[in-house]
Amino acid sequence: MVAPGTAEFGRIVMRLTSAVAAVFALVLAATVTPGSAEENPTIRIGVLKFGTVNWELDAMQRAGLDEKAGVTIDVVPFAGEDASAVALQAGSVDMIVSDWLWVSRERAMGTDLTFVPYSTSVGSLMVQADSPAKTLGDLKGKSIGVAGGPLDKNWLLIQALAKKRYGVDLAAENSVVYGAPPLLTEKARQGELDAVLNFWHYAARLEAEGFRTLISGTKAAMEMGTSGPVASIGWVFRDGFAEKHQGAIAAFLKADQATKDLLASSDDAWNALKPLMKAEDEKTFTTLRDRYREGIPDRSAAEERTDTERLYGLLSEIGGEKLVGPSKTLQPGTYYDDGKNGS
Incomplete structure (x- = not known):
């Protein structure tokens, strides 16, 4: 048998190397879990610079609940609600806190915004x-x-x-x-x-x-007819973003619930928030804490949605198109559906 020449030997080595690499890639693909390519993805959240949403997000990051759930949050401050809304629509942030009335109105005009309840605390x-x-x-x-x-x-x-x-x-x-x-x-x-x-x-x-x-x-x-407290404000993001980053949304909502559970039960967690809250005295601090706790939603998404539809109809009658926009009923998809429970 004639030994291969230098050029032929090189080609054989290259073929062997490629084959080994292909086998390694198949083994690696078999061991990587779905979604791990986006391990601890980042969600950019637009908030009012001195708004109360900062309290929860600070508590979440302080306790490491975002990382534990498998997501990283990047808090982006804004001077006003209009600026944060524009940033969401422009894609500069992935999520903000706003109300379902605005979400439904935007959906009626073709924007794919959706909503998850955040708080029932209102004026x-x-x-x-x-x-x-x-x-x-x-x-x-x-x-x-x-x-x-x-x-x-x-x-x-x-x-x-x-x-x-x-x-x-x-x-x-x-x-x-x-x-x-x-x-x-x-x-x-x-x-x-x-x-x-x-x-x-x-x-x-x-x-x-x-x-x-x-x-x-x-x-x-x-x-006026709702069966319980309705979460007026919530986490708002685009359907398109959720479709591409369903795991990140699920992880954030898990972290959100864990943070609410923490703030509902831990006075120590609240004590750490005192610098952000800027309470003038202890009485003000405890009142703010207690009212925040009262605003943590505890009803199912189906109950929330039913009452919101009822409330929307009432507001449509009272405020007309100036308030609700072109739709007299709550737009389908206003409440986020993660595909698991219709919520």
Whole structure:
């Protein structure tokens, strides 16, 4: 047998090397679990720079619950809600916190946004501790401060309830002042307003100072027909992103629930959040903590969705197209369906 020449020998070696490499690749592929190519993927979350969502995300990262669930979160701060919404639509972030009303409205106009409940904490109508007002009917002719503008969901629901229960048109028969939450809070403290409807954390601060709740947005919604508290705000992301990164979404939602469980039970976890919360005193700190805990959703997605559809129909009647956009019913797909339980 004639020994191969140098060129032929080189070709034989190359063929043997390629064959070994192919076998190694097959063995490796058999041992790699599906999805491991995206091990601990990163989800970019847009948040208001000083918003309360930061509390939960800080607690999540501090406890390492994101990494434990198999995802890494990158918190991207924004100065306002509009900026975070634009960033989500532009693809600069993967997720934000917003409300189902906006999600449904965007879906009606062709945007593939979807929603997972985050919190049932909503605004409350607050009065001074010594205020003679005991019901909405007692506010007739009084001055009311409203954060969020004339189309704020809680304000519309409270107006509808006042008309239904007491025959009072709060918008027409009262002096209504719309403004920024901090400004309205200060006016209420100084006694320039008889009542103030403010976002939940501003209402909690007033409560810690001795104000009392005349009615909350949640209570108004239940009085108008929902069977329980509805999560007004939630995690919002694109269907397209979820389809490409289903494992990352599942891991984040697992971390989210683990963080909520931690904050529901651990005072130590809250103590670590004190610098972020900027509570003026211990009473304010504990009130903020307790109201946050009360807002942790504990109902099934099906129950949430049913009540949201009912609430959407009511808001559509009250606020019209200016509020809900072109659709009079909650758009299909507004609530995220992970394909496992129809939620």
